[in-house]
Ligand SMILES: [Ca+2]
């Protein structure tokens with residue numbers, strides 16, 4: 001099924017997003033990340049995604065943008081005037097993106113490999129790894 005009519009099966013979109021969702025780790029003292037059954041996976045952030053294919057020099061690429069949504073920002077920022085926690089506020093969101101390269105193997109199976117992670121700047125796969 002391709003409900004968004006982008007030429008890529010929506011189930012494949014979901015599988016790729018599940019496989020390539022970035023892992024976000026927090027400091028052990030992070031006090032503002034919420035947990036509970038209301039969050040998929042049991043804790044924040046709530047992650048939504050958008051997947052779309054595109055051609056780059058004849059090769060098939062897949063772009064995925066992950067929106068990471070939080071109920072509260074604890075105001076932790078290393079350079080904020082006033083010190084840590086002074087910019088605390090409800091809600092917060094950011095996004096991360098990945099670009100994947102799809103290649104078809106001789107046995108007919110498709111393989112997806114990370115090309116880069118985009119979190120404000122592009123990080124190539126040799127920097128961030130592909131696992
Ligand atoms: Ca689709």
Ligand SMILES: [Ca+2]
Nearest residue numbers: 004006051052
């Ligand atoms: Ca799509």
